[in-house]
Amino acid sequence: MSRPNRWIGWIGGTLVLLITIALLLAALVAWLNVRGEEPVDAAPPRGATAEQIERGAYLARAANCMGCHTARGGTPYTGGRAVPTPFGDVYAPNLTPDAATGIGGWSDSQFWRALHHGRSRDGRLLYPAFPYPNYTHIERADADAIHAYLRSLAPVHQPNRPHELRFPFDQQAALAVWRALYFRAAPFEPNPARSAAWNRGAYLVEGLGHCNACHASRNVLGATSNPLDLAGGLIPVQNWYAPSLASPWEAGVAQWPAADVVALLKTGVAPRASVSGPMSEVVLGSTQHLNASDLDAMADYLRALPPGNAVAPVDPDPPYRPGTVGAKLYEQHCVACHGEQGEGVRGAYPALARNRAVLLDSTANLVHIVLEGGFAPSTPGNPRPFGMPPFATVLNDNEVAALLTFMRASWGNQAPPVSAVEVGRFRSTSR
């Protein structure tokens, strides 16, 4: 064989090998994307019972479907709200039973496949901004009930808004690779060693409630490690920090009476905490509507979460000292409500002394709250919440930093200072 021929043979052989590997990988990715799926039954759903619809309405609350599938001020479930991600905006689609633009033509089996396998009616892979890594745990009967409820809504003709994702994240192939790496369809596995209430709580927290869609950190490709991870994370783009539900130094509730956990989820306020930011939306749209036994179950589960590898903060040496600029600002803007000793007013204004939310490592929420102010959600249990004014137009980045630094180092608090750069970074994402 002559030399050029040998080169051609070598290159050709390598090419064939590479193509084979690529094809095998593609086949593996494809297989990982559809494995475990049963054939889809396209037959239209049979008539639903009133009981099933009512149950579906309740479960849709537990899953807070409406939260994403309703634009601000829009008709419920008609979609159009953007879920911002680091890869672009994903727009929630119309879930009303309109045949042309909603899910009017879907079968139960297709609806189930969307929840359990994350694939649409036409087989397209769905973006995990739709939290199917959690919803995959929803039981078939519950999925059918939710579908029955959605079919009972008035159909609204509202075309879906296409996602606005950057290349290559807008490609189905990229999504297939992501799913091959990070998604496995799996039913909820009850833990026989635990009580029925704990298992119900686990089902609600890990599945329907999709708590770890926020309360867990995400890797560079936007994946959480698993639905059991509730160790806290910064919500991408919105930049609110969803605190750890396990750590006693963040939002862990192992030391709380169960009734306080229930109160927080039911009313938005509890003796030692109140909800703010995105969690207000959750209480408003979802948890306030849950029945007592489900809230008890969630409290059971959350109170039993192991603290994981949370470590106690170490008192700094030398201690952090509150600054005088911050002290002056506090006196001017905060003391009237939060008190001279950061003691707050019970039932109205949170105490700042020894408040875990003030001491968190991530200062994102503090900056949001000072800049935007806010009310706790109005719920039947707390119908007339007290409010805090926004300071975005009053305080500049240096002042917010000085104020927060003061609060974090006063009245027994010992948390690191806050820099103006941090404030500026969060201010730019505050809206």
Place this chain on the structure above:
Amino acid sequence: MDLSRARLAVASIAVAICVPLVAARAAAAPFENTMAQRMQACTGCHGAQGRAASDGYYPRIAGKPAQYLFNQLVSFRDGRRDYALMTNLLAPLDDAYLREIAEHFASLEIPYPPPQPANASVDTLSRGEQLVMRGDSALRLPACVACHGTALMGVAPAVPALIGMPRDYLNAQLGAWRTGKRHAPGPDCMAQIAQRLAPQDISALSQWLAAQPVPAPAKPAASLPAPMPLECGGTGAPR
């Protein structure tokens, strides 16, 4: 006696130290379980009791018609009006509470400060006055007084006053309607009007309105003498 003089000195020093402390404490009102206490989230920008004067940007809300205030609160919350601070603040509040908030501020009767001096030419001001009092039929613009009341103090329950507002705020609102940034429940009569207004007419209107003293009584009229020239969705209950 020396002792009593010393006592007196000690007492005066104590008083001198304590009086400012007491005064400082008195400045911060004690906590009350009232609507006013709950509404501290609003008064930071809209002034104590919502009395913001016409020298700033934020509009006065005290004494505005209740339904008007309620419509605005709902519009901010639901995205028909575009101001992120208001939208974020109101996002977690339900209609019942927003109505109570609206009624709280509507019920406050607080004197108005004098208006800002006009800083525009006589021509501009007279164009402003013409648009407000008589409209411009060539541009199919009804007079402001036709809907906002002959005294321009609004009409209960849903039409707001145009007097006693900051010039910058009036400019910004008419501009926002003109560019589609502000909406009212349809039919959005103010959007139709603002789209017929040239920028210099908006400026003339705002200049003239902001320079008018608030008439007595500083309250919305009970009704209009004639039907409104345009149909306005915002004057009913929001959808």
